Amino acid sequence: MQLNKVAGIFMGFILLASSQLWAADYQIDTKGAHAFIQFRVKHLGYSWLYGRFNTFEGSFSYDEKKPEATKVNVTIDTASVDSNHAERDKHLRSDDFLDVKKYPKATFISKKVMPKADGKAVLVGDLTLHGVTKEVSIDVTAIGGGKDPWGGYRQGFQGSTSFKLKDFNIKKDLGPAAQEVELILSIEGIRQG
Template sequence: MRTTLIAFAALAATVATAQATQQPAPTPAAAEAVKGGAYALDKSHAKIVWGVSHLGFSTYYGEFTDFDAQLTLDAAKPENSKLTVTIDLNSVDTHNEKLDAHLKNPDFFDVAKYPAATFASTRVQRTGPTTAEVTGDLTLHGMTKPVTLFVTLNKAAPGPMTQVYTAGFSAEATIDRTQFGMTTYAPALGKDVKLLISGEFNLKS
C-alpha cells in the first residue's frame, strides 16, 4: 500500500508540473489600460545601446550614458501620444577611451560641432495590444531624417518600491549612419546601426 501511495503521489506531481508548464505566460495589460498623462524618464532605469558590424567579423556595441526623454501618453488615442528625446553625444561609451575619443571627432559624431542628437515623434501607430510604431524626426550630425521605433509596452503599474505609477517600454530601430553624413570606413564598418532601447517613465503627479 505504501508503495502504491508513493507511486500515485509521484504521478500526481508529474501531471501537475506538466499542466503548469502548459499554462500560457501572463501578458502585460493592453495599452488602453495604461494611465494617460505626462511622463518623465527615470534615467536610472534606462539604456540606449547601439551595435554596428565591425568588418563583418563581429558586432561592436556601445551606449549613450546621458540622455533624457519626455512622454505624453494618450492611451485611448495612442496616435495623439508624443515622445521627445535628447542625447548628449559626448556621453558615447564603448569602454575603450581611445575609441571613444575617435567617435567624438569629425570622423564620426563631431561632438564639438554637433553636441546633441534629438528625436521628436511625428506619428504613432498602434500595431498590437502592447506594440506600436513611433515614427519621428531624428536630428544627428546636423541632418534630420525620419526614423521609426518599434516599441513594446512591457508593464504599467505602481512601482513596488516607490508606489509611483510607471510605464516601462522597450524599442528597437535601425538607422543608416551614412544618411546623416557619417561615412567614415563605410561600408567595411557597417553603415546600418541598430539601436536597442529600454526605459521606465514615471507619471508626473
C-alpha cells in the same frame, strides 16, 4: 439657480480629473538609470560592437486607451558615447563620426504613432544627429506599467530602429558590413503630477 452653477463647476472638475486619469506625462527615469539608449554596429562582419549614450533626458505622454496620441521627446548628449574602450570612444567623438564639439546634442521628436496588436506600435519621428534631421521609424513594444515601491507610477517600453550612417552625413567608411547602426532603446518613465 445657484445650485445649478455649483453642479456645473463640480461636473467640470470631474471631467477634468477623469481626462487626466487616462492621459499622463512621464519623465524618462535616467536619474535612477532605468532607461538606456544603446547601439550596435557590425565589426568587420564578424561580430557586433555595442555601445551606449550615458547622458540623455526626455519625456513622453501616454494614454493606454489612445496610444496613437503618444508623444515622445528625447535629447542625447553625444559626448557621453561609451563603447567600453577609451581610445575608440575618443575616435567616435571626433569629426570622423559624431563630431561632438560641433554637434553636442542629438534629438528625437515624435510625429505620429501607429498602434499594432499585442502592445506593439511603430513610432515615427525626426531624429537629428550630426546636424542632419531625418524621419525614422521605431518598432516599439509596451513592456508594462504600474505602481512602484516609492508611491509612483511607471510605464516601460522597448524599441529599436536602424539607419545608415551616411544618411546623417557620417562619411567614415567602416566597410560594407558596418554601413548601418542599430539603436536599441529601453525606456522607463515616471508619471508626473
